Amino acid sequence: MVSNLSAARKVNDDPRHRGTKRALLVAHQIVDEIGRSDLDVGDKLLPEQEMLIRYGVARATLREALRFLELQGVIHLKPGPGGGPVVREPKADNFASTMALLLQFVGADFRALIEVRQAIGPGMAAHAAERATANDIELLRGSLDRLRNLDGTSSDYVEENRRFHDLLAWASQNPLIGFLVVALHHITNASGIGITYSEAERNYQLKAYDRFLSAIEGRNPELASTEMLRFMRRSDSYLEKRYPDLMSKCVRWDDAAAIVRDTRPEH
Secondary structure: OHHHHHHHHHHHHOHHHHHHHHHHHHHHHHHHHHHHOOOOOOOEOOOHHHHHHHHOOOHHHHHHHHHHHHHOOOEEEEOOOOOEEEEOOOOHHHHHHHHHHHHHHOOOEHHHHHHHHHHHHHHHHHHHHHHOOHHHHHHHHHHHHHHHOOOOOOHHHHHHHHHHHHHHHHHOOOHHHHHHHHHHHHHHHOOOOOOOOOHHHHHHHHHHHHHHHHHHHOOOHHHHHHHHHHHHHHHHHHHHHHOHHHHHOEOOHHHHOOOOOOOOOOO
16 A cells, blocks of 8 residues: 555656646636637637746646647647637537547446436436427427438438437437437447348337427427337337347447537527
8 A cells, every 4th residue: 555655646746747737727727718708619719928928837738738628629729820729619529539438448338328328318308398499399300301201221311310319319408418419329320330220110210209209399298208218118129139249349439539420409
């Protein structure tokens, strides 16, 4: 125990470690400043020289802080004359990347992702029934109409199917549910196993979507939750039977390497 504590002290006393902690503190201060200044996406931060004076740190520390924020999707470092740090809006792919990294280290498989989806699905539908805007419902109806005109074995159907559930998640008006559902879809989509749906499964999905979407339109959270639970159980059973290799596949960080399309509706 003593040797471990001594090692920890040595790490904490390492100037490089102190520099990293300082850079993280500066990153937090920059995020706070973005909020206080009410900066919007596309707005530039202060020039580097002004930031060095404001935060009282070395150039290397400031640049490390900015690189960290760029990795998190908070800013974009625009190169060239007139460039510098520009405000961005973090996307679901940033969340998916962090989540996939954590899940790889604990050895989680794709079945764990499906279980999370089943756990939050009914509550998500209930919240949507209580909170969905007219625009949310219009987008969901439009997505369902597109699904009716697509073949269940096509990549277009699979993509629109995910989009329908992403829109439903955002319709809950809970941003954590929205980011979580999109991130889960992003990881499974990047798994390398192409999921398609039989004609029978496609027909079931379309009817199920219409049922819980009608419950949402009718502002009936109990019915929306019940219909979603019924659908999730059927869907998960379908995936277990048809794609057992996917269910047992361990999540890897590079499953979240691609850029996910932002499906948040505009209000």
